[in-house]
Amino acid sequence: MARWEPDASGRLTRAALELYAEHGYEQTTVADIAERAGVTERTYFRYFADKREVLFDASGALQELVVSAIASAPLTLSPIETIGVAMENAASLLQERREFARQRASVIATNPSLQERELLKLALLGAAAAEALRARGVREAAAALAAETGVMVFKIGFEKWVAEEESGDFPQHIRDALDDLRLLTAVT
Amino acid sequence: MARWEPDASGRLTRAALELYAEHGYEQTTVADIAERAGVTERTYFRYFADKREVLFDASGALQELVVSAIASAPLTLSPIETIGVAMENAASLLQERREFARQRASVIATNPSLQERELLKLALLGAAAAEALRARGVREAAAALAAETGVMVFKIGFEKWVAEEESGDFPQHIRDALDDLRLLTAVT
DNA sequence: GCTCTTGATGTCAGTTACTGTCATCAGCGT
DNA sequence: ACGCTGATGACAGTAACTGACATCAAGAGC
Secondary structure (H helix, E strand, O other), X not given: OOOOOOOHHHHHHHXXXXXXXXXXXXXXXXXXXXXXXXXXXXXXXXXXXXXXXXXXXXXXXXXXXXXXXXXXOOOOOOHHHHHHHHHHHHHHHHHOOHHHHHHHHHHHHOOHHHHHHHHHHHHHHHHHHHHHHHOOOOOHHHXXXXXXXXXXXXXXXXXXXXXXXXOOOHHHHHHHHHHHHHHHHOOO | OOXXXXXXXXXXXXXXXXXXXXXXXXXXXXXHHHHHHOOOHHHHHHHOOOOOHHHHOOHHHHHHHHHHHHHOOOOOOOHHHHHHHHHHHHHHHHHOXXXXXXXXXXXXXXXXXXXXXXHHHHHHHXXXXXXXXXXXXXXXXXXXXXXXXXXXXXXXXXXXXXXXXXXXXXXXXXXXXXXXXXXHHXXX
């Protein structure tokens, strides 16, 4: 524990990601994480609600980014275009932490209960995005549908981006997915 | 406990739904459920993997229905049309158990960890649907996107259907959502 | 310099979800 | 009758999580 990372929250996050990656999520106990971070188990639960939440600390910031991107988008954009721009912003943020995002994703991929939490966070992101669209005057049905569509292309774009060997362009994957969707839903 | 429901699995499901609805999910212990069903706690875990799974017993049947609907759909249908038909089939199945579905949904709505499990089951449904589309020759990108779109309209349609006072038409809600999506994504 | 407060942490006891292991017991074929 | 098998009970154990209280360091005000 040390000068280079003085706050307990950061040390816990780092310790958890390391241990989950090294020994597996199920094989790691909260006591293990707390010990590596130099605190007690009880303190862990003062920072994070449960054993999984330590991997999802950043989801709040992502959600705020999406909401403010929607709020500040030009009103000339359609709901889908608005949500597309917002999701591209979110993608750019993740892209800045590519290695962290990849390692985190690989841990989550190994455990269904972590996947559940990820899905819940995405659902909350969608709900917040829908709310932000409504605040712009988008009617209820369109807001929910556009927001869920945004989450969907974000998810699919993310999977493509993470799977790449070389560091590709995450926002571009989102644009691609939206274009594919337009083709799929186009009336023939 | 009695002749009308001789198998332990059915009694456990019934007991769990009752207790979750009456006293809340968190206030109910697995021991409570087992006791009402006339078995021990250990036996509960022989039938269901965890405390939540008892509410998701039917998800396997739903998934099989969707997969077989995709497999048996006319090859003239587009991927989106195929997935739409499959989801309408799933909706019809749920509609036959409307009261059960509504009560179950209201319990799930009260608890985030139950929502997580529901989201996971929907994700698994989407993955199975994508696989079924690929088996029809749909290329990877389109299969994933179409399957996720199907799950999305199913989810949105379900929320609308459950929210209704009178018993509406669930499959129709799915068609409506897909139509709305076509309008949203249409290039202007 | 000295309290006094406040926020963060440690300690400890307790509940409950979940698992492994073995004993029991009823039904069923031979 | 005998043994086999599948379902269940009984029991011990681990680990996630919570509530209550003690401690302790740092800063505010005097």
